[in-house]
Amino acid sequence: MPVHTRLLTQLPLPRRVAPFVAAALIAFAAIPLGGVYGTAEVGAAVALTLVILAAVALVPWERLPAWSEATPVLAYFGVIVLLRQAEGGAVSGMGTLVLLPVFWLALYGTRTELVVALGLVALAFILPILLIGAPEYPDDEWRRAALWVLLASLVAFAVQQLVQALHRREAEAVRRTAELDAAASASASLVAIVSSSRDAIIGKDLEGTIRSWNQGAERLYGYTAREVIGKSIEVLIPPGRPDEVPALLARIRRGERIESYETVRRRKDGTLVEVELSISPVIVGIEMTGASVIARDISDRRRAESYRRAQHSVASALAESTTTGEAMPRLLAGIGGATGWCVAAFWRPEGYASSAALRCTAVWHTPGARAERYERASIEVRRDHLADLRERVFVGGEAAWLEDAATGGVHAAVCCPVLGHNGALGVIELLSDETGPPSPRLLEVLEAISRQLGQFIERERAEAEAERLKAQFFALVSHELRTPLTSIIGYLDLVKEQEATRLSAPGRDFLDVIDRNAARLNQLVQDLLLVAQVEAGTFHVSLRSADLPAIAHDSVAAAGPRAEQSGVELRLRSDPLPACAGDPERLAQVLDNLVSNAIKFTPAGGRVEVRVVAGDGAAIIEVEDTGQGIPATEQERLFDRFYRSARARDSGVQGVGLGLSIVEAIVDAHSGRIDVESEEGAGTTFRVELPRRPSPDKPTAAPAPEKRGGDVAMSPAARAADR
Amino acid sequence: MTSAGDRDRPLVIVADDDPDILALVSYRLGRAGYDVVPAEDGEEALRLARELAPDLVLLDVRMPKLDGYGVARGIRDDPAISGTPVILLTASVRDEDFQRGLDAGADDQVKKPFSPQELTSRVETALERR
Numbered sequence: 001m002p003v004h005t006r007l008l009t010q011l012p013l014p015r016r017v018a019p020f021v022a023a024a025l026i027a028f029a030a031i032p033l034g035g036v037y038g039t040a041e042v043g044a045a046v047a048l049t050l051v052i053l054a055a056v057a058l059v060p061w062e063r064l065p066a067w068s069e070a071t072p073v074l075a076y077f078g079v080i081v082l083l084r085q086a087e088g089g090a091v092s093g094m095g096t097l098v099l100l101p102v103f104w105l106a107l108y109g110t111r112t113e114l115v116v117a118l119g120l121v122a123l124a125f126i127l128p129i130l131l132i133g134a135p136e137y138p139d140d141e142w143r144r145a146a147l148w149v150l151l152a153s154l155v156a157f158a159v160q161q162l163v164q165a166l167h168r169r170e171a172e173a174v175r176r177t178a179e180l181d182a183a184a185s186a187s188a189s190l191v192a193i194v195s196s197s198r199d200a201i202i203g204k205d206l207e208g209t210i211r212s213w214n215q216g217a218e219r220l221y222g223y224t225a226r227e228v229i230g231k232s233i234e235v236l237i238p239p240g241r242p243d244e245v246p247a248l249l250a251r252i253r254r255g256e257r258i259e260s261y262e263t264v265r266r267r268k269d270g271t272l273v274e275v276e277l278s279i280s281p282v283i284v285g286i287e288m289t290g291a292s293v294i295a296r297d298i299s300d301r302r303r304a305e306s307y308r309r310a311q312h313s314v315a316s317a318l319a320e321s322t323t324t325g326e327a328m329p330r331l332l333a334g335i336g337g338a339t340g341w342c343v344a345a346f347w348r349p350e351g352y353a354s355s356a357a358l359r360c361t362a363v364w365h366t367p368g369a370r371a372e373r374y375e376r377a378s379i380e381v382r383r384d385h386l387a388d389l390r391e392r393v394f395v396g397g398e399a400a401w402l403e404d405a406a407t408g409g410v411h412a413a414v415c416c417p418v419l420g421h422n423g424a425l426g427v428i429e430l431l432s433d434e435t436g437p438p439s440p441r442l443l444e445v446l447e448a449i450s451r452q453l454g455q456f457i458e459r460e461r462a463e464a465e466a467e468r469l470k471a472q473f474f475a476l477v478s479h480e481l482r483t484p485l486t487s488i489i490g491y492l493d494l495v496k497e498q499e500a501t502r503l504s505a506p507g508r509d510f511l512d513v514i515d516r517n518a519a520r521l522n523q524l525v526q527d528l529l530l531v532a533q534v535e536a537g538t539f540h541v542s543l544r545s546a547d548l549p550a551i552a553h554d555s556v557a558a559a560g561p562r563a564e565q566s567g568v569e570l571r572l573r574s575d576p577l578p579a580c581a582g583d584p585e586r587l588a589q590v591l592d593n594l595v596s597n598a599i600k601f602t603p604a605g606g607r608v609e610v611r612v613v614a615g616d617g618a619a620i621i622e623v624e625d626t627g628q629g630i631p632a633t634e635q636e637r638l639f640d641r642f643y644r645s646a647r648a649r650d651s652g653v654q655g656v657g658l659g660l661s662i663v664e665a666i667v668d669a670h671s672g673r674i675d676v677e678s679e680e681g682a683g684t685t686f687r688v689e690l691p692r693r694p695s696p697d698k699p700t701a702a703p704a705p706e707k708r709g710g711d712v713a714m715s716p717a718a719r720a721a722d723r
Numbered sequence: 724m725t726s727a728g729d730r731d732r733p734l735v736i737v738a739d740d741d742p743d744i745l746a747l748v749s750y751r752l753g754r755a756g757y758d759v760v761p762a763e764d765g766e767e768a769l770r771l772a773r774e775l776a777p778d779l780v781l782l783d784v785r786m787p788k789l790d791g792y793g794v795a796r797g798i799r800d801d802p803a804i805s806g807t808p809v810i811l812l813t814a815s816v817r818d819e820d821f822q823r824g825l826d827a828g829a830d831d832q833v834k835k836p837f838s839p840q841e842l843t844s845r846v847e848t849a850l851e852r853r
Contacts, residue, residue, distance in 0.1 A: 486836035
């Protein structure tokens with residue numbers, strides 16, 4: 001790209017006019033004075049010269065395109081042609097005049113301008129010869145003109161090449177300088193970035209000698225650059241890791257990059273710091289000269305991870321435990337193990353009074369050889385410093401700490417209250433063998449854990465309270481209802497035995513009504529107690545030898561009168577079955593409930609069939625009726641406590657909705673299963689399957705007095721048998 | 724002080740703080756051929772047991788001053804009468820209460836409400852076993 005200098009625009013007015021004035025003066029001076037002045041050609045030349053000078057001085061060249069600046073020079077050729085025409089002189093005289101603008105263009109113009117100028121020069125020489133010819137221009141004038149033009153062209157092109165080459169060199173130099181400036185400033189900012197980086201950036205050679213050390217490294221490791229440059233990187237390695245540096249250096253020498261390498265380094269003060277290293281080989285040219293190490297302190301990240309672990313282990317300890325006592329060892333181990341505090345303890349008040357003294361109910365300490373030391377130290381610290389602190393935390397309800405207890409190797413201590421709705425429920429205490437306050441994050445975590453624990457303890461207390469109320473209910477139902485029932489039933493029996501004969505027929509009927517209702521009330525109390533036991537998880541059956549066909553027979557016999565009264569046909573079909581393990585009274589209760597239900601829900605003229613058959617490894621009891629059936633929507637709720645089907649409610653069938661839930665509980669306690677199959681309008685079949693286990697003892701003729709205290713009076717079958 | 728062997732009819736001490744049940748049980752056992760001495764609380768029952776050396780003691784569990792378990796333990800701890808059969812009358816259905824009865828040294832436990840036959844047969848059985 002040719003360099004075009006915009007002379008007319010760039011030069012000040014005198015300097016841009018001067019060459020034209022000088023050239024004009026030379027041109028006019030060079031003309032032989034004899035006779036030509038005053039000719040029309042000279043007049044025109046002078047006029048053109050003045051126009052050119054005015055244009056150079058006055059035209060706003062900067063607003064015009066670059067090429068326009070050549071026009072004054074080209075116009076100048078017009079002056080020369082006019083003068084030559086006026087003079088009619090030889091070429092040689094003209095030559096010097098022509099060369100001035102030609103060289104000027106060679107120096108400053110573009111190649112095109114130069115070619116045009118040379119073309120004009122050629123015309124200026126050739127036209128007069130061509131037009132005028134001999135004799136004024138002799139034949140050799142052609143040669144001289146051509147020679148001049150050729151010479152002028154060669155010199156002009158050579159000069160232009162030279163000038164343009166110089167321009168290019170100059171531009172190149174300018175560009176290089178700019179690049180060097182940019183590079184220098186980039187490198188300065190790189191140095192600033194490296195030296196002020198928060199990450200430690202360390203340069204070392206392939207032998208592991210430290211070569212550079214930035215501010216981040218000073219902050220991270222505590223050594224200044226002056227202290228460590230020239231020393232081995234081994235100064236940073238904690239004891240007990242002799243192989244780490246050689247192994248890393250070997251990998252670097254193989255040209256490997258090491259990314260995100262997590263390890264431990266030792267600070268100047270001897271404390272350890274967890275760091276993540278990125279190590280890259282440094283290659284200058286083709287030679288590996290060392291490695292750069294970028295080290296980042298990841299203690300905070302690790303700490304956050306460990307706190308998350310602590311919270312997680314606490315949450316799972318609480319989720320998997322039913323009591324605080326059970327959860328506490330795991331919980332303390334979780335907190336201590338994850339946070340790195342060497343002793344974790346839990347303190348609870350003795351009793352519920354706010355003035356109660358605190359008692360340590362669980363302690364955890366770092367396992368291993370130092371355990372004993374911790375134990376001793378923590379006891380000392382407790383005696384000297386902590387009793388006060390703990391009481392303050394317990395009463396004040398805010399975490400507090402000692403930064404340095406300076407006793408027996410255990411230094412810092414944190415106490416955090418476990419808060420419930422009505423004040424503190426206990427105190428979690430952490431001890432450390434390092435000095436320093438707990439981090440704000442640790443306090444947050446402890447508070448979160450304490451909140452969880454507080455909720456757990458409150459829930460536990462609420463459950464204990466509910467348990468106590470349940471026990472009270474048991475006592476109430478058991479004693480306050482059953483004691484008067486005992487009197488009613490006992491005296492009624494006496495009256496019926498001794499006085500009935502003296503009563504009138506209606507009187508005897510009245511007694512029967514009392515008897516029936518007393519039995520019903522008694523049954524209800526029994527059922528409620530059984531359900532309460534099932535709910536409390538304290539319901540058990542005592543497995544003995546049970547003769548299912550006999551039990552079914554008793555049950556059917558006892559229900560006979562009721563079936564007859566309702567006009568329902570009651571049938572029993574039983575296969576001979578070997579005695580199996582079961583609770584005979586409870587199984588009788590199952591049959592009684594199923595049979596009495598079937599009779600209740602079967603209209604007169606219907607049929608109830610009880611079947612006791614042998615199944616595959618099981619004994620099967622089926623109670624089938626031809627009643628109205630149970631809608632599918634009700635079937636799944638059938639065994640719920642206090643659930644009564646729509647039909648039971650609407651048709652006024654007596655009951656509270658406990659019968660089937662009791663049947664299910666008893667069957668469950670025998671590890672059996674119960675199913676119901678029902679079709680609306682066609683009937684219902686309850687099917688109980690009891691796994692056949694060998695009878696635990698040989699059935700005896702007279703059953704031994706029952707150690708659990710018999711419920712004999714309770715089951716209608718047994719009552720029937722009693723009478 | 725008479726010993727068990729000297730009596731024509733076995734002597735039974737019955738203790739219950741509910742006078743109706745006390746009367747009912749006493750009447751039943753009397754008709755079944757026992758001499759019955761009623762007691763209205765646990766302390767009286769234990770005092771009478773030491774005084775009379777009965778053939779059997781029938782105790783309600785819940786009684787003022789000293790409950791049935793306490794009386795049973797008192798009898799077991801007194802060498803002079805420690806072999807006396809003890810039956811507890813209980814209204815509880817809870818297994819732990821049954822276990823407390825066993826721990827206190829009761830020979831048998833009868834749940835309320837009970838039928839007359841139930842009661843007399845338990846008493847008979849306990850007496851036969853001694």
